[in-house]
Amino acid sequence: MRLLIDGDGSPVKEEVIALGQKFNLPVLIVTSVDHYTTKVYPKEVAFIYVDKGADRADYQIVKEIQVGDILITQDYGLASLVLPKKARVFHHSGQEYLPETIDQLLMQRYLSAQIRKTGKRTKGPKPFTAQDRQNFSKELEQVLLTKQSAERNNG
Template sequence: MSAPDPIRIYVDADACPVKDEVFRVAGRYGLHVYVVSNSFLNLPREPWIERVVVGDTFDAADDWIAERASPGAVVITADVPLASRCVKAGATALSPTGKAFTDASVGMALATRNLMQELREAGAVTGGPKPFSKSDRSAFLGALDRAIVRLRRERGMR
Protein backbone atom coordinates (compact mmCIF):
# COMPACT_ATOMS: atom_id res chain seq x y z
CA MET A 1 0.00 0.00 0.00
CA SER A 2 1.44 3.37 -1.00
CA ALA A 3 1.79 6.30 1.37
CA PRO A 4 -0.91 8.97 1.15
CA ASP A 5 -0.17 12.23 -0.62
CA PRO A 6 1.42 14.81 1.67
CA ILE A 7 -0.76 17.46 3.27
CA ARG A 8 -0.65 20.64 1.22
CA ILE A 9 -2.03 24.12 1.89
CA TYR A 10 -3.42 26.29 -0.90
CA VAL A 11 -4.04 29.96 -0.13
CA ASP A 12 -6.41 32.03 -2.28
CA ALA A 13 -4.10 34.93 -1.56
CA ASP A 14 -5.12 38.14 -3.28
CA ALA A 15 -7.22 39.39 -0.36
CA CYS A 16 -6.27 36.87 2.31
CA PRO A 17 -5.68 38.49 5.73
CA VAL A 18 -4.15 35.37 7.35
CA LYS A 19 -1.15 34.52 5.17
CA ASP A 20 1.30 35.05 8.05
CA GLU A 21 -0.73 32.73 10.26
CA VAL A 22 -0.74 30.06 7.53
CA PHE A 23 3.04 30.34 7.25
CA ARG A 24 3.48 30.02 11.01
CA VAL A 25 1.32 26.87 11.29
CA ALA A 26 2.71 25.29 8.10
CA GLY A 27 6.27 25.91 9.28
CA ARG A 28 5.52 24.18 12.59
CA TYR A 29 4.23 21.07 10.79
CA GLY A 30 6.66 21.14 7.86
CA LEU A 31 3.94 21.54 5.21
CA HIS A 32 4.20 22.98 1.70
CA VAL A 33 2.16 26.14 1.06
CA TYR A 34 1.05 27.35 -2.38
CA VAL A 35 0.22 31.06 -2.34
CA VAL A 36 -1.96 31.62 -5.41
CA SER A 37 -2.67 35.12 -6.70
CA ASN A 38 -3.28 37.14 -9.85
CA SER A 39 -0.29 39.37 -9.17
CA PHE A 40 3.13 39.26 -7.54
CA LEU A 41 3.01 39.16 -3.72
CA ASN A 42 5.98 39.65 -1.46
CA LEU A 43 6.41 36.43 0.52
CA PRO A 44 8.94 35.00 2.96
CA ARG A 45 11.78 33.21 1.20
CA GLU A 46 11.28 29.67 2.44
CA PRO A 47 11.64 26.52 0.34
CA TRP A 48 8.23 25.32 1.52
CA ILE A 49 6.38 28.50 0.45
CA GLU A 50 5.67 28.54 -3.27
CA ARG A 51 4.39 31.63 -5.05
CA VAL A 52 1.97 30.86 -7.90
CA VAL A 53 1.02 33.83 -10.08
CA VAL A 54 -1.80 32.93 -12.45
CA GLY A 55 -3.18 34.95 -15.33
CA ASP A 56 -5.54 37.83 -14.71
CA THR A 57 -8.54 36.11 -16.28
CA PHE A 58 -11.66 35.80 -14.17
CA ASP A 59 -11.36 32.93 -11.66
CA ALA A 60 -7.83 31.96 -12.78
CA ALA A 61 -6.62 31.58 -9.18
CA ASP A 62 -9.79 29.71 -8.20
CA ASP A 63 -9.43 27.34 -11.15
CA TRP A 64 -5.75 26.66 -10.36
CA ILE A 65 -6.58 25.79 -6.75
CA ALA A 66 -9.72 23.77 -7.56
CA GLU A 67 -7.82 21.64 -10.09
CA ARG A 68 -5.43 20.59 -7.31
CA ALA A 69 -7.92 20.25 -4.45
CA SER A 70 -8.12 16.69 -3.20
CA PRO A 71 -8.13 14.76 0.07
CA GLY A 72 -5.13 15.96 2.07
CA ALA A 73 -5.34 19.51 0.75
CA VAL A 74 -6.29 22.44 2.96
CA VAL A 75 -7.68 25.42 1.05
CA ILE A 76 -7.84 28.85 2.65
CA THR A 77 -10.40 31.07 0.93
CA ALA A 78 -13.23 33.49 1.58
CA ASP A 79 -14.63 32.63 -1.87
CA VAL A 80 -17.67 30.42 -1.26
CA PRO A 81 -17.93 29.01 -4.81
CA LEU A 82 -14.24 28.03 -4.67
CA ALA A 83 -14.76 26.46 -1.24
CA SER A 84 -17.69 24.47 -2.64
CA ARG A 85 -15.57 23.14 -5.52
CA CYS A 86 -12.79 22.15 -3.12
CA VAL A 87 -15.10 20.43 -0.62
CA LYS A 88 -16.65 18.43 -3.48
CA ALA A 89 -13.12 17.32 -4.43
CA GLY A 90 -12.50 16.06 -0.89
CA ALA A 91 -10.31 18.93 0.35
CA THR A 92 -10.61 20.72 3.68
CA ALA A 93 -11.72 24.33 3.11
CA LEU A 94 -11.45 27.08 5.72
CA SER A 95 -12.39 30.73 5.62
CA PRO A 96 -9.96 33.33 7.00
CA THR A 97 -12.27 33.64 10.02
CA GLY A 98 -11.82 29.94 10.82
CA LYS A 99 -15.19 28.77 9.54
CA ALA A 100 -14.92 25.29 8.06
CA PHE A 101 -16.79 24.70 4.82
CA THR A 102 -18.23 21.17 4.82
CA ASP A 103 -20.59 19.11 2.70
CA ALA A 104 -23.31 20.05 5.18
CA SER A 105 -22.61 23.80 5.28
CA VAL A 106 -21.37 24.80 1.84
CA GLY A 107 -24.82 24.67 0.18
CA MET A 108 -26.27 27.11 2.70
CA ALA A 109 -23.17 29.32 2.41
CA LEU A 110 -23.64 29.46 -1.39
CA ALA A 111 -27.33 30.28 -1.04
CA THR A 112 -26.60 33.04 1.48
CA ARG A 113 -23.84 34.46 -0.72
CA ASN A 114 -26.14 34.52 -3.76
CA LEU A 115 -28.96 36.15 -1.79
CA MET A 116 -26.64 38.84 -0.42
CA GLN A 117 -25.28 39.50 -3.92
CA GLU A 118 -28.82 39.97 -5.24
CA LEU A 119 -29.68 42.31 -2.35
CA ARG A 120 -26.53 44.37 -2.98
CA GLU A 121 -27.30 44.59 -6.70
CA ALA A 122 -30.84 45.75 -5.87
CA GLY A 123 -29.44 48.40 -3.51
CA ALA A 124 -31.09 46.86 -0.44
CA VAL A 125 -27.74 46.13 1.21
CA THR A 126 -24.95 48.67 0.87
CA GLY A 127 -22.47 47.54 3.52
CA GLY A 128 -19.88 44.83 3.26
CA PRO A 129 -18.74 42.24 5.76
CA LYS A 130 -17.70 43.27 9.24
CA PRO A 131 -14.03 44.20 9.66
CA PHE A 132 -11.56 41.38 10.26
CA SER A 133 -10.81 41.15 13.99
CA LYS A 134 -8.30 39.67 16.42
CA SER A 135 -10.89 37.07 17.41
CA ASP A 136 -11.29 36.10 13.73
CA ARG A 137 -7.50 35.66 13.48
CA SER A 138 -7.46 33.55 16.65
CA ALA A 139 -10.39 31.42 15.45
CA PHE A 140 -8.58 30.84 12.15
CA LEU A 141 -5.37 29.73 13.87
CA GLY A 142 -7.29 27.20 15.97
CA ALA A 143 -9.29 25.91 13.00
CA LEU A 144 -6.19 25.47 10.82
CA ASP A 145 -4.31 23.66 13.57
CA ARG A 146 -7.28 21.32 14.22
CA ALA A 147 -7.66 20.60 10.49
CA ILE A 148 -3.99 19.68 10.14
CA VAL A 149 -4.01 17.52 13.28
CA ARG A 150 -7.11 15.71 11.96
CA LEU A 151 -5.53 15.13 8.53
CA ARG A 152 -2.28 13.91 10.10
CA ARG A 153 -4.20 11.48 12.33
CA GLU A 154 -6.25 10.20 9.36
CA ARG A 155 -3.00 9.56 7.48
CA GLY A 156 -1.24 7.86 10.38
CA MET A 157 1.25 10.71 10.78
CA ARG A 158 2.59 12.01 14.07
Protein backbone atom coordinates in the same frame (compact mmCIF):
# COMPACT_ATOMS: atom_id res chain seq x y z
CA MET B 1 -1.21 17.00 2.35
CA ARG B 2 -0.59 20.62 1.45
CA LEU B 3 -1.92 23.93 2.65
CA LEU B 4 -3.26 26.07 -0.19
CA ILE B 5 -4.18 29.72 0.10
CA ASP B 6 -6.48 31.68 -2.16
CA GLY B 7 -4.01 34.52 -1.95
CA ASP B 8 -5.78 37.54 -3.43
CA GLY B 9 -6.76 39.11 -0.15
CA SER B 10 -6.22 36.45 2.43
CA PRO B 11 -5.44 38.10 5.76
CA VAL B 12 -3.97 34.89 7.22
CA LYS B 13 -1.09 34.06 4.87
CA GLU B 14 1.56 34.47 7.57
CA GLU B 15 -0.39 32.29 10.02
CA VAL B 16 -0.77 29.51 7.43
CA ILE B 17 2.92 29.71 6.55
CA ALA B 18 3.88 29.50 10.24
CA LEU B 19 1.67 26.44 10.72
CA GLY B 20 3.05 24.90 7.54
CA GLN B 21 6.55 25.25 8.98
CA LYS B 22 5.48 23.91 12.36
CA PHE B 23 3.92 20.79 10.80
CA ASN B 24 6.47 20.47 7.98
CA LEU B 25 3.80 20.93 5.29
CA PRO B 26 4.20 22.60 1.92
CA VAL B 27 2.24 25.82 1.43
CA LEU B 28 1.01 26.87 -2.01
CA ILE B 29 -0.25 30.40 -2.50
CA VAL B 30 -2.24 31.03 -5.68
CA THR B 31 -2.64 34.71 -6.48
CA SER B 32 -2.86 37.12 -9.39
CA VAL B 33 0.20 38.82 -10.83
CA ASP B 34 -1.16 42.01 -9.25
CA HIS B 35 0.04 40.60 -5.93
CA TYR B 36 3.52 39.60 -7.09
CA THR B 37 6.05 39.80 -4.29
CA THR B 38 9.81 39.70 -4.01
CA LYS B 39 9.58 38.96 -0.30
CA VAL B 40 11.68 35.97 0.69
CA TYR B 41 9.65 33.07 2.04
CA PRO B 42 10.69 29.75 3.60
CA LYS B 43 11.53 26.97 1.15
CA GLU B 44 8.23 25.19 1.94
CA VAL B 45 6.28 28.08 0.41
CA ALA B 46 5.56 28.15 -3.33
CA PHE B 47 3.60 30.63 -5.41
CA ILE B 48 1.56 30.25 -8.55
CA TYR B 49 0.83 33.57 -10.20
CA VAL B 50 -2.10 33.80 -12.57
CA ASP B 51 -3.12 36.50 -15.03
CA LYS B 52 -5.49 39.24 -13.98
CA GLY B 53 -9.13 38.36 -14.36
CA ALA B 54 -12.15 37.24 -12.46
CA ASP B 55 -11.81 33.76 -11.00
CA ARG B 56 -8.44 32.95 -12.62
CA ALA B 57 -6.91 32.08 -9.24
CA ASP B 58 -10.00 30.00 -8.43
CA TYR B 59 -9.65 27.95 -11.62
CA GLN B 60 -5.97 27.34 -10.89
CA ILE B 61 -6.76 26.23 -7.35
CA VAL B 62 -9.41 23.79 -8.59
CA LYS B 63 -6.80 22.40 -11.00
CA GLU B 64 -4.12 22.12 -8.28
CA ILE B 65 -6.12 20.79 -5.33
CA GLN B 66 -5.62 17.16 -4.33
CA VAL B 67 -7.35 14.76 -1.96
CA GLY B 68 -6.38 15.60 1.61
CA ASP B 69 -5.23 19.16 0.90
CA ILE B 70 -6.47 22.05 3.02
CA LEU B 71 -7.58 25.25 1.29
CA ILE B 72 -7.97 28.64 2.94
CA THR B 73 -10.45 30.91 1.11
CA GLN B 74 -13.32 33.23 1.81
CA ASP B 75 -14.94 32.37 -1.53
CA TYR B 76 -18.02 30.16 -1.11
CA GLY B 77 -18.12 29.40 -4.82
CA LEU B 78 -14.54 28.15 -4.82
CA ALA B 79 -15.23 26.12 -1.68
CA SER B 80 -18.18 24.44 -3.42
CA LEU B 81 -15.92 23.39 -6.31
CA VAL B 82 -13.16 22.03 -4.09
CA LEU B 83 -15.21 20.09 -1.52
CA PRO B 84 -16.13 17.27 -3.97
CA LYS B 85 -12.39 16.73 -4.52
CA LYS B 86 -12.12 15.51 -0.89
CA ALA B 87 -10.15 18.51 0.31
CA ARG B 88 -10.96 20.43 3.48
CA VAL B 89 -11.79 24.10 3.11
CA PHE B 90 -11.60 26.84 5.74
CA HIS B 91 -12.60 30.48 5.86
CA HIS B 92 -10.04 32.84 7.38
CA SER B 93 -12.36 33.09 10.39
CA GLY B 94 -11.55 29.44 11.13
CA GLN B 95 -15.01 28.21 10.03
CA GLU B 96 -14.83 25.03 7.99
CA TYR B 97 -16.95 24.85 4.86
CA LEU B 98 -18.83 21.56 4.84
CA PRO B 99 -20.67 19.73 2.05
CA GLU B 100 -23.87 19.80 4.10
CA THR B 101 -23.82 23.60 4.60
CA ILE B 102 -22.25 24.97 1.41
CA ASP B 103 -25.56 25.13 -0.50
CA GLN B 104 -27.08 27.33 2.20
CA LEU B 105 -24.07 29.70 2.07
CA LEU B 106 -24.32 29.91 -1.72
CA MET B 107 -28.05 30.64 -1.48
CA GLN B 108 -27.43 33.43 1.05
CA ARG B 109 -24.82 34.93 -1.28
CA TYR B 110 -27.24 34.74 -4.21
CA LEU B 111 -30.09 36.36 -2.25
CA SER B 112 -27.82 39.16 -1.06
CA ALA B 113 -26.73 39.82 -4.65
CA GLN B 114 -30.39 39.98 -5.73
CA ILE B 115 -31.13 42.50 -2.97
CA ARG B 116 -28.17 44.65 -4.04
CA LYS B 117 -29.39 44.58 -7.65
CA THR B 118 -32.57 46.32 -6.49
CA GLY B 119 -30.46 49.14 -5.08
CA LYS B 120 -30.74 48.12 -1.47
CA ARG B 121 -27.76 47.59 0.76
CA THR B 122 -26.77 44.43 2.57
CA LYS B 123 -24.38 43.99 5.45
CA GLY B 124 -20.79 43.50 4.42
CA PRO B 125 -18.29 41.39 6.29
CA LYS B 126 -17.22 42.52 9.73
CA PRO B 127 -13.69 43.90 10.00
CA PHE B 128 -11.08 41.19 10.51
CA THR B 129 -9.75 41.48 14.06
CA ALA B 130 -6.74 40.21 15.99
CA GLN B 131 -9.14 37.86 17.79
CA ASP B 132 -10.31 36.48 14.42
CA ARG B 133 -6.67 35.89 13.48
CA GLN B 134 -6.05 34.08 16.76
CA ASN B 135 -9.21 31.97 16.36
CA PHE B 136 -8.20 30.99 12.83
CA SER B 137 -4.72 29.90 13.92
CA LYS B 138 -6.11 27.93 16.85
CA GLU B 139 -8.70 26.13 14.66
CA LEU B 140 -6.26 25.26 11.88
CA GLU B 141 -3.62 24.11 14.33
CA GLN B 142 -6.15 21.80 16.00
CA VAL B 143 -7.12 20.33 12.62
CA LEU B 144 -3.45 19.73 11.77
CA LEU B 145 -2.76 18.16 15.17
CA THR B 146 -5.73 15.83 14.72
CA LYS B 147 -4.60 14.84 11.19
CA GLN B 148 -1.04 14.29 12.39
CA SER B 149 -2.23 12.11 15.24
CA ALA B 150 -4.49 10.09 12.91
CA GLU B 151 -1.62 9.54 10.47
CA ARG B 152 0.64 8.32 13.27
CA ASN B 153 -2.01 5.88 14.48
CA ASN B 154 -2.58 4.55 10.96
CA GLY B 155 1.17 4.03 10.63
